[in-house]
Amino acid sequence: MLAAWTAWCLNKSISVLSVKTPGQPRKIAAQMVFHVLDRGESLNRLLGPQLAKLCDMRQRALAQELTFGTLRWCYRLEAVLNRLLKKPLKKKDRDVHALLLVGLYQLLFLEMPPHAAVSETVSVVRQLGKEWAAGLVNAVLRNAQRQSSILLESVDGAAPARWSHPDWWIKQLQQDWPQDWQHILEASNQRPPMVLRINVARIERSAYLQQLNQLGIEAKRSAFPDTAIRLEEPVAVDSLPGFSRGLVSVQDGAAQLAAPLMRLESGQRVLDACAAPGGKTGHMFESVSDLGALIAIDSDERRLTKVAENLQRLQFKAELLAADAGDPGSWWNGEPFDRILLDAPCSASGVVRRHPDIKLLRQPGDLQTLSHQQQRLLNALWPLLASGGILLYVTCSVFKQENSDGLRLFLDEHHDAAELPLRIQWGKALPVGRQLLPGEQGMDGFYFARLIKA
Numbered sequence: 001m002l003a004a005w006t007a008w009c010l011n012k013s014i015s016v017l018s019v020k021t022p023g024q025p026r027k028i029a030a031q032m033v034f035h036v037l038d039r040g041e042s043l044n045r046l047l048g049p050q051l052a053k054l055c056d057m058r059q060r061a062l063a064q065e066l067t068f069g070t071l072r073w074c075y076r077l078e079a080v081l082n083r084l085l086k087k088p089l090k091k092k093d094r095d096v097h098a099l100l101l102v103g104l105y106q107l108l109f110l111e112m113p114p115h116a117a118v119s120e121t122v123s124v125v126r127q128l129g130k131e132w133a134a135g136l137v138n139a140v141l142r143n144a145q146r147q148s149s150i151l152l153e154s155v156d157g158a159a160p161a162r163w164s165h166p167d168w169w170i171k172q173l174q175q176d177w178p179q180d181w182q183h184i185l186e187a188s189n190q191r192p193p194m195v196l197r198i199n200v201a202r203i204e205r206s207a208y209l210q211q212l213n214q215l216g217i218e219a220k221r222s223a224f225p226d227t228a229i230r231l232e233e234p235v236a237v238d239s240l241p242g243f244s245r246g247l248v249s250v251q252d253g254a255a256q257l258a259a260p261l262m263r264l265e266s267g268q269r270v271l272d273a274c275a276a277p278g279g280k281t282g283h284m285f286e287s288v289s290d291l292g293a294l295i296a297i298d299s300d301e302r303r304l305t306k307v308a309e310n311l312q313r314l315q316f317k318a319e320l321l322a323a324d325a326g327d328p329g330s331w332w333n334g335e336p337f338d339r340i341l342l343d344a345p346c347s348a349s350g351v352v353r354r355h356p357d358i359k360l361l362r363q364p365g366d367l368q369t370l371s372h373q374q375q376r377l378l379n380a381l382w383p384l385l386a387s388g389g390i391l392l393y394v395t396c397s398v399f400k401q402e403n404s405d406g407l408r409l410f411l412d413e414h415h416d417a418a419e420l421p422l423r424i425q426w427g428k429a430l431p432v433g434r435q436l437l438p439g440e441q442g443m444d445g446f447y448f449a450r451l452i453k454a
């Protein structure tokens with residue numbers, strides 16, 4: 001069997017023998033891990049500008065792999081590090097702590113050649129101006145290398161280390177999904193695939209697949225949705241044929257399930273209430289290009305510019321509003337909507353494989369706050385729906401409090417709202433709506449509920 005590191009190199013077309021692994025990617029990864037762990041910052045905004053500093057694409061790929069991998073396995077790595085350190089490092093040396101986690105990830109999960117992993121990681125200590133720590137980092141990593149399997153086994157007794165998720169999160173999953181929690185955790189620790197959405201109004205999926213194959217980009221069509229193609233390995237979007245002309249977008253298969261559930265028709269007035277970065281906005285237009293109007297709102301002005309960029313690339317035009325969807329008095333002109341998509345802000349617990357920092361940033365109390373916010377948005381948007389209109393509620397969460405429990409509460413309080421069942425083969429039926437668990441057909445974890453107004 002190929003060692004994980006060797007396989008990774010081959011996938012990135014890097015010769016294992018000639019690969020140069022200077023300290024820079026490790027330094028960036030350690031900084032990212034430090035910012036997430038100690039400053040509670042999200043990778044979304046941090047990582048892009050750091051990666052842009054690396055001109056060599058292979059170094060960028062390595063920095064990204066080390067950052068994501070270390071955060072993905074952070075709870076497990078922390079437990080191992082705890083066994084290797086005589087006492088925790090001081091608060092002022094948490095940068096060294098983060099670097100040690102990155103070093104351990106290389107040895108225990110990537111099975112990178114130890115000389116590269118150890119010496120390059122030690123060289124970063126010097127770049128941090130912490131010469132004194134070079135001996136410590138060297139000793140800890142050499143120790144880890146010698147006893148890797150014993151160390152990993154020794155931490156398995158504690159659930160957070162075993163599953164590399166916070167304790168409260170594991171308990172919540174056990175309560176919500178007594179049969180599936182282990183499978184959810186396993187799927188959430190996988191590397192996610194890169195999935196494309198083909199604009200089938202402009203090119204057939206099979207024709208696009210052929211174009212990819214001709215370019216040597218290995219890909220397969222997904223069983224569903226029928227717009228999805230899954231790449232064997234991630235590639236830069238610029239290398240996708242027709243990307244800049246809007247033939248294709250990057251979007252997980254689960255997110256591609258939303259637009260078809262909206263039952264869109266020509267001339268309808270549609271509200272996309274939480275639109276940024278605009279993945280589903282674009283898909284709605286691709287499904288029916290002559291909608292009467294599409295109003296796309298997001299409270300985050302900076303993220304809303306992404307919607308504009310996406311729509312421009314896809315050659316569609318929507319009315320974009322930076323506003324609080326929960327305060328229609330400030331933006332609604334009084335004309336009802338035939339369709340509303342509420343892709344609600346949520347814990348994102350179904351997409352942890354794509355955003356491993358989420359499990360480190362979320363706190364147990366967040367679920368309560370988020371479910372209040374979701375109810376606020378549902379309550380505020382429902383009066384804007386025309387009678388006979390459809391509201392599709394979506395989250396990328398697997399926690400029931402944000403999904404069917406919240407929808408049950410809403411239906412109990414709104415007698416002009418009824419569930420319009422989803423007659424589909426995927427996911428699990430819940431008292432209200434359907435849950436796609438992470439990993440099902442290789443997709444992210446999403447929840448969908450469709451409501452119709454009397």
Ligand SMILES: C[S@@+](CC[C@H](N)C(=O)[O-])C[C@H]1O[C@@H](n2cnc3c(N)ncnc32)[C@H](O)[C@@H]1O
Nearest residue numbers: 274275276277278279280298299300324325343
């Ligand atoms: C799950 S994301 C939406 C993803 C998007 N629909 C897509 O497919 O690309 C949730 C979005 O809700 C936005 N949001 C959060 N609270 C909001 C509010 N009160 N009003 C409008 N947008 C809000 C966030 O800024 C975030 O962009």
